[in-house]
Amino acid sequence: MAVKLMQGNEAIGWGAIAAGCRFFAGYPITPSTEVAELLSRELPRVGGKFIQMEDELASMAAIIGARIGGLKSMTATSGPGFSLMQENIGYAAIAEIPCVVVNVQRLGPSTGQPTAASQGDVMQARWGTHGDHPIIALAPTSVRQAFDLTVKAFDFSERYRTPVILLTDEIIGHMREPVELPDLKTIQIFEHNVTEKPEHFKAFRNTPDGVPPLAPFGVGYRYHITGLFHDEVGFPTQRLDEIDPWLERVNTKLERNIDEIALVETDYEPGARLALLSYGCSARTARHALKVARAGGRKVDMLSLLTIWPFPEKQVEALGERVERIIVPEMNRGQLAGEVERMVGRKKVVRVTRANGEMVTPQMVLDAMEA
Amino acid sequence: MSPQVADRTEVRLAGEGGQGMILAGIILAEAAAIYDGKNAVQTQSYGPEARGGASKAEVVISSGEIDHPEVLHADVLLALSQEAFKKFAGELKPGGLLVVDEDKVDATDAPSAVRIPVTRLAVETTGKQITANTVALGVLVGLTGVVAREAIEKAVSARAPRGTEEMNRQALEAGFAAAARVKTNR
Incomplete structure (x- = not known):
């Protein structure tokens, strides 16, 4: 194109x-x-x-x-x-x-x-x-x-x-x-590959990666779908020996693959004591401020989160060990900053927030660097 | 001091909904990014109304990366309504270019404003008020050279609905001519 x-x-x-x-x-x-x-x-x-x-x-x-x-x-x-x-x-x-x-x-x-x-x-x-x-x-x-x-x-x-x-x-x-x-x-993406015969198919069974293959309805695979807790073929269950393994599998399937899911972009400088951490449109503002600060001779790190959830805990924690202060610009009253604080402690995090429909400005980020 | 990355030209086009300010912004950004080998980012803000209300397009042009996408301190402001003038004239960079539609904006308290009857020129040239945004693009590019004349001509032509290419060419030409008169008289 x-x-x-x-x-x-x-x-x-x-x-x-x-x-x-x-x-x-x-x-x-x-x-x-x-x-x-x-x-x-x-x-x-x-x-x-x-x-x-x-x-x-x-x-x-x-x-x-x-x-x-x-x-x-x-x-x-x-x-x-x-x-x-x-x-x-x-x-x-x-x-x-x-x-x-x-x-x-x-x-x-x-x-x-x-x-x-x-x-x-x-x-x-x-x-x-x-x-x-x-x-x-x-x-x-x-x-x-x-x-x-x-x-x-x-x-x-x-x-x-x-x-x-x-x-x-x-x-x-x-x-x-x-x-x-x-x-x-x-462009190619993951496609489900069902290898079981239809009579043995279990849409919600446990697998080594915690993600059982999914067969569409209408081609011979039979299973039940419900919003209730369910067993391996999808029928409602109240049995703890079925609910507990399900809870464990479904709530850890992302954690188990977090290294593939947690997408971030890093721009780190040796010796930086200060970092900017942002995402979405505010990451553009942060990057603008980053360039101005670096042009002025300041050493600053930048971490952009492309994956917000599950929260990239490992990367944020590691950044917290690199620097003394992390500035988090965002267009709300500190929703993501709270997660950053959870990883690195409140004292290290500076919130730069604006929740009135207008973008955070590069000057607001630069001012936070000076403070 | 406001943060500035090098090589960043900020243009703000403001008027009422229906005056084609956002389309003009898109065309200017296309002229820069597709026909002039530059980088450009275009953003906009408007009220919930389909017509009327305040409408504003912003174009940031650079030869490098553009990070913060919105105008910080406009180098160029075009105001086609009194409300737009009142709201944004104060945010113009010192020494920046202010262009107003002299029939629609009382810019008495802005002596350096360039006064051009943009909408009247559109009606006189093409018979259609809706070509005012194309006239405005001719005025802006003629006064600033923010993109090459050939680039804006190509961008306008590519965006003109079929059958209106000649009308839009004339409107753009009228804008360039008005800019040339301003320059001569300065």
Whole structure:
């Protein structure tokens, strides 16, 4: 493909198509609508289906159903819709149905401000649905990364049988940058390979990696799907000797593969005593400040988190051992900074927060460096 | 002092929803990034309304990487409405270029503002008010050279809906001519 000026939301749509997504169900909402707009045009051209649903509850239900039927599926929304999707995100988590949920964050809570940016859904992405459950959330910092991480989101959702949240924001979603996408046909992601005969198939059995292969409905494999705790073939159970191993397997399947899942970018300098740690649109601001500070002769490290959940504990802990202070700019009141504090202690962390819809500025980060 | 990375030109295009400011921003960014060998990032902000309300596009142009994507202190501000002028004129970099539509903006308290009847020129040239954003691009590029003239011509032509290429070419030309008159009179 040639170089094009492309919006983050458009890159997400192309990433979905490249990853093999062939089903989108959603309800339009600013600032995510361009994702649906592109897929409503492009999915039918590749034999896929686009459905505008009556609301976000139904959208989430539809993409779960579509994946059970064998199509990779996605929805896109923003805060108010993301809140409505939480119930069925929990269903996808307990039933271990792969699916991708794009949340282009806007200022909240509630209807908030539709066209204003935010990173206020960091904790909701982790704990928005009730009960202990695994979840993956990825946050792009550029238009190209919006494409790449959408592909990754599908790969992770399939590989680990989990819903994956693409946790982007209004800035990245609406921003246009020149990008050259790879040939979409060259993109490959994890595909389930079921080797058992249908009569021996157990959709929820334990496997060495904790992720049993998934067979679609309608091709001869029989299993039950429920939001209740269930046994290896999916029927509800109250037996502790079935619930405990299930809890253990499902809640550790991401931890066991954390080195593959925890995506970060590091830019470290020998001798730095200070670090910037950020993600999403605020990582752009941090990088701007980083360059200004380095031009002024200051040694500064930078850690960008592309994977927000599961939290890249090892990398953040290691950074805490490298430096004395970690500055965390973000467009909320310190949601991610709290996680950083959990790893390195409160005294090392400086919160640079802005939660009014306007971006953190490089000057705010530079001021925090001087303080 | 505000942080500045080297080689960063910040352009802000502001007006009301429906005046085509965001499209103008996209075209300027395409001129820079696709036809002029530069890097560009375009962002926008607008109200919930489909028409009316404040609308603003920002384009940052550089020969290198662009990190913070939004305008920090605009080098260039185009204001096509009084509200846009009031809101953003104060955020212009000292010595920056301020261009206002003289029929829509009372810029009495900004003596250095360049006054051009952008919308009137559009109507006189093409008969269509909606070409005001194309006229504005001609004015801006003519006054600043922020991208090459050929680059903006190609970008406008590539974005013009079929059958409107000539009309948009004329609108762009009218903008360049207005910029040339300003330069001569300075």
